[in-house]
Amino acid sequence: MAPIKAALLGFGTVGQGVYEALKTHREQLQNVLGKEVVIEGILVKDRSKKRELDEHVLITTDFDEILNIDGLEVVFEAIVGEEPGFTYLSRALDKGCHVITANKVMFAKHGRSLLDKAEALGRYVGYEATTAGGTPIIRSISQLLQVNEIHAVEAILNGTSNYILTNMREKGLPFHDVLVSAQELGYAEADPASDIEGHDAFYKLMILSELSFGETPKWEDVERKGITEVTREQISVFKDWGYKVKHLARIRRDRDQFISSVKPVLVDADHPLYGVEDVQNAITVETSLAGKVTVQGAGAGRLPTASAMVEDLTYVLQPQPVTRKKKTEQHADNNSESTDFTTVGEYVVIGSSVSFHGTDDVQILKQEIKEEHVFLLIECQVSTATLLKENPELAVYEVAGKEKNKKVEQEQKDVLLKKVTNL
Ligand SMILES: NC(=O)c1ccc[n+]([C@@H]2O[C@H](COP(=O)([O-])OP(=O)(O)OC[C@H]3O[C@@H](n4cnc5c(N)ncnc54)[C@H](OP(=O)(O)O)[C@@H]3O)[C@@H](O)[C@H]2O)c1
Known part of the structure; x- marks a missing residue:
């Protein structure tokens, strides 16, 4: 049977992970999809870098060459920033491809537009890897939304921040020392601003909001704070009082309003995210029927992120569940007493x-x-x-x-x- 032809945009940490996962899990994929998946082309920025690739793979800096691959069905995107990722994925959809992305910055801004385009064209947009890496949170929420209303989402969405706070508490070290060790271990970028200032968690929260509520609050209305002002002295008192500081991304819908923040918050042992440590991510979703559901796992990394993208691929040829509800379709039944209280x-x-x-x-x-x-x-x-x-x-x-x-x-x-x- 003819294989499914795919292309990769980006061949860094995530792109290489996808390439490897498709090879190491070839048989499993073939069993699920009934066909082999073959990467035919890879788009990069710098063509002169040495890459370990099969001979037949086209490597190019020209996106048109990727789109011109005969019979191309799927485009995986793992490049950085809003553009050119958005334009490339829009063009890939127009060309009739399914697209799967890991790019949270791009998807937080343009996800709705890509999903609408895909719906109109009968194509699929996979974005599991944009939020909490290897955890199946996008699929879990999509599944819950088949019947449940989502009232709130509360999550640890940045592994670097969680690693720093965990190690400051456990080792009694100051923020800067733990940041340096996180960089040495490859958990934090050379420029860690997006992680430690809360931008990364913010983008992911906006993606979860769009999925859960069919919309986001105005971005400027979301209180956003990173972890740079948390001191070891504070952590030591919190510890004595039975609290841990966690960098939480939270959103609750109360009738027509959102209450939303991304900031360090104290949690005690009764809180579902109290035990989530180091680089782990976890998301608790408060639902109308199922109560609180928590999903935990690796928030980033080559193979967990690749796993999310390759799992998305298995949905390409299957009927898609409804993944959003417009605001008007939601029941405004939660917190119904809040006007008086x-x-x-x-x-x-x-x-x-x-x-x-x-x-x-x-x-x-x-x-x-x-x-x-x-x-x-x-x-x-x-x-x-x-x-x-x-x-x-x-x-x-x-x-x-x-x-x-x-x-x-x-x-x-x-x-x-x-x-x-x-x-
Ligand atoms: N790393 C993770 O654990 C992780 C987890 C979840 C989501 N993500 C998201 O996944 C995406 C990729 O992350 P990464 O860590 O794999 O990044 P990375 O290691 O920096 O790799 C980026 C890749 O994109 C290519 N690239 C950059 N700009 C390009 C352009 N304008 N045109 C064509 N190719 C371009 C680069 O090409 P060259 O090789 O030629 O430089 C490189 O191969 C990001 O959006 C990130 O937020 C990452």
């Missing part, structure tokens, strides 16, 4: 000299002074963003999963806000 949460607030006028409504649950810093665990009703806006000198960490709905009248809310921001 306000959310009260727990926060750890850290400052050099914090004086606090507690009341029954703003409660200090715990306090400690360590190395001239005052640590307060408080319960109150405002968000970290509000606290920080009013008190930029403070460090504020939200404690995940401690939100409660309390009835608070508007007048009380105003008083509360004033009291909290007077810390």
Whole structure:
């Protein structure tokens, strides 16, 4: 039987992984697809680099040569940045190919447009590898959405940040020392900004939002913070209090509004992501019927990412499940009491000299002074963003999963806000 002809855009970490996985798992793929999959062409930036490839493979810097491969059916994309990836995949769809991408920056921005084009053309867009590498989170959410509504997604989506926070806590080391060791081990890029400043997790969260809710919040409305300001002194107090700091990407839909952030948050042992350590990724999805579902696994790396792309390939020739619901199709039944209730949460607030006028409504649950810093665990009703806006000198960490709905009248809310921001 004639093989499935495929092309690879990019032959770096991920591209080479896909090439290798297609060879090492040839038989398994042939059993599933009924045909062999053959890479016929590879697009690169620098043609002069030495590459270990089968003789028949076309290697080129000209995308037209790839599109001109006779009978090309599938294009895998693993290059970097928004462009030229988006243009290449649009053209590949127009040409009648299925496309499979690992490129989160491109897909966060242009995913909807590619999915719409593919739907119109009866083609398939695989993007499992864009989010949490080898974990099957895109397929899991797609499957859950067949019947369930998704209410919220909470996730550790950046392995580098998780590795740094885990090792700062376990070894008592400062941020910079662990970052250097992560770079030596190949867990962090030479330029780690996208990982440690939260951009990488942000793009992945936007991809999960589009899939789960059929839309994203306005990007500028999402609170985004990296892990660079987390200190080992803070981590040591959090540890004594039973918390770990995790860099969490979170989105919840409450009626027509999104509550969304990407930032360091405290979790206790009851939280589903408490035990997710080192470079692991994990995603908890809160659903209408299935309750909380957590998927955990390798968030990046050559073979886990290649696995996601090759798994996508097995869907190419199969009927596709519905993967999105438009906003209007969602039931606005979650948090239906939220008009009358306000959310009260727990926060750890850290400052050099914090004086606090507690009341029954703003409660200090715990306090400690360590190395001239005052640590307060408080319960109150405002968000970290509000606290920080009013008190930029403070460090504020939200404690995940401690939100409660309390009835608070508007007048009380105003008083509360004033009291909290007077810390
Ligand atoms: N690394 C991971 O673990 C991982 C995990 C999930 C998703 N991803 C995503 O997968 C994509 C690839 O990542 P990677 O780590 O494999 O990157 P990489 O090692 O830097 O490889 C990038 C490849 O793309 C080629 N390339 C770059 N710009 C190009 C252009 N304009 N035209 C044609 N080819 C171009 C490069 O060609 P040359 O070889 O000639 O330089 C190289 O082969 C990225 O979007 C990344 O975000 C990576």
